Amino acid sequence: MTLLSVSDVTHRYPITVSEIPVLNRVNLEVEEGSVVAVVGESGCGKTSLGRVIVGLVRPLEGEVRYEGKDIWDLSKKEHAAYRRAVQVVHQDPYASLNPGLTVEETLKTGLLYHHIVTRRTARSELFRLLESVGLEATPAFLRRYPHQLSGGQRQRLVIARTMGLRPRLVVADEAVSMLDVSMRVAVLDLLLSMRSELNLAYVFISHDFGVVRYFARGGRIVVMFFGVVVEEGPAEQLIRHPRHPYTFLLLDAVPVPDPKVARRRRTEATKVAAERVTGEPSATGCVFSNRCPYAEDKCRVDTPPLVDSGPQHGHRVACWFPDKVPDLQAVLGASAEGRAMPEGAVLSGR
Amino acid sequence: MTVGREGAGPALIEVDNLTVSFGRLRAVEEVSLTVAEGEVCALVGESGCGKSTLAYSLLSMVPPPGVVSSGEVRYRGRSVTRMSRKQLNEFRAADVAIVFQAAMNALNPVLTVGRQVEHILSSHPDAFATAGEGREYFERLLQLVRLPPGGVWGSYESRLSGGMKQRVAIAIAMLLRPSALVLDEPTTALDVLNQRLVIDILRDLHETLGTTIIFVTHDLGLVAEMAERVAVMYAGRLVEVGTVDEIFYGSRRHPYAKALIEAIPSVVRDEALIKSIPGQVPNLLDLPRGCRFGPRCELARPACAEAEPPLVSDRDGHSVACYVANEMLERAVVAP
Incomplete structure (x- = not known):
């Protein structure tokens, strides 16, 4: 629902x-x-x-x-x-x-306002809440201030x-x-x-x-x-097979905690051009066309609608040329083959 | 003992048994670390x-009431810790420069970027033959940090985005051609695209100008992307120092460094492999006995709670302060 x-x-x-x-x-x-x-x-x-x-x-x-x-x-x-x-x-x-509010006052205000507890039952509910989030459920902790x-x-x-x-x-x-x-x-x-x-x-x-x-x-x-x-x-689906160049750019930018992948990418010169990172959105056509590496004339004039794309239902993209967007695996490929890291920091083939 | 890598460039910065105290609290304890010229080193x-306290002490700028209670920091063999105020004014910015955390908030909001650069040039008149030459050099730096040269000079910081301000701060720090640049959390508070840009820019500065880079971070993803050497700290002490490959792939590793790596949510890593570190960082005024990581360590043994494990180095200069990890070393040494 x-x-x-x-x-x-x-x-x-x-x-x-x-x-x-x-x-x-x-x-x-x-x-x-x-x-x-x-x-x-x-x-x-x-x-x-x-x-x-x-x-x-x-x-x-x-x-x-x-x-x-x-x-x-x-x-x-x-x-x-x-x-x-x-x-x-x-x-x-x-x-x-x-x-200026202690832990107790911070937690209690909303509970009282919405009549979830009464003043008498508040205490036990506060302890239950603190415990549920992994905080110390003690009277001393209730008296603490945020700076502590x-x-x-x-x-x-x-x-x-x-x-x-x-x-x-x-x-x-x-x-x-x-x-x-x-x-x-x-x-x-x-x-x-x-x-x-x-x-x-x-x-x-x-x-x-x-x-x-x-x-x-x-x-x-x-x-x-x-x-x-x-x-x-x-x-x-979206992470493995991005269909929009902007999604790919965001995925590709996340630092990878694997020095071998990082070094290989460095030599391949996949450097993000500054204008792709900081450029203003385009006022006409596709909003991303100013910063898009695949933009063509059509993109600067016509706004692409958000439409179904790819095999899986419910995957929608607003791009005229979604087939130009590479799979994430193509970029991080080497880490997916040789499991160099003992803990195997790679996309599993599920 | 000075921990360093044999065969790397000459030592640029040596931290020698440094302890920094804030009253009873020891924020940095008996830390020894050598940074070679031209290296990219992560803390x-x-x-x-x-x-961060360790990073500040490299420029002798630990905020009061913090004091260096023992040991010293040397730059090309000269003690930074014992420099006079006047010597420090020359040293900071011209030899080792720093970019503070949230450097985008460090620009003066009522002066244009150009005015701020001119102020620096006029208080360091020896840095360039003419002021014009200094301005030209700054324009070159703006290109290196991938900002449009003309657009920034006359701008106030309010006209620049967070990522642009961070890059301006880096360019200003590089203005007096320091040999080393210290950066405190250079990517925190930036979105991933700007993080990527800052990583690329710092690599560029390192490659084109040969600048030694020392950066502080809590993000092992950033470490993997940038660092050549890594020093891992826990509760004031160094627990592991090694090359980035030794830290990520070595067989002898500190359990804390390993846990930090496993805690990173990443696009390329299966969620089943991501684990949070149990427990909390100890209160520095109420430290556990023995190994400080002991109470959170899955490999801990009774012996770990008795005495602080020493930082033991192997032949390549890879050092680990862990009894369990260092047993492997003894075996390896004894074996042949």
């Missing part, structure tokens, strides 16, 4: 100088208990999309529906339920906790605050990008375990395909470029 | 392991 849908959403911020909207006719469906990852570079509109989903931004055009109802047209009671059911985990655990916690602990606390409200959809906006690489997997695992426990759906926003591949397995990936969805499809 | 570890 579709829990939340975004249809034909277009948005411009009033202060934007450029004519290009931050979101341009974006469509997105989130099924109950599913994961949808939104991937793109800084400034591509992925955070704006998250803000539209949680109702912090009202888009100029288009609709956001929660359980089939327009979120900007809900009764007071329905609105309260929507607000509780759709939660967000922000990027920066240093900024998303009130420095490490980055990883803060993000766990944010997650506990979110999960206490028993949401049905969580928008995780770069939820692990501020954390040490060594902590990321632990926090991702925590979020995934919450998913199975609470039948949660996630909209997982990130610029890093490494993290996305780990989190969105079995789910869907949406790739955005300057407000436009350029490709979407089942996670594994 | 790796989790938050709070002392890697």
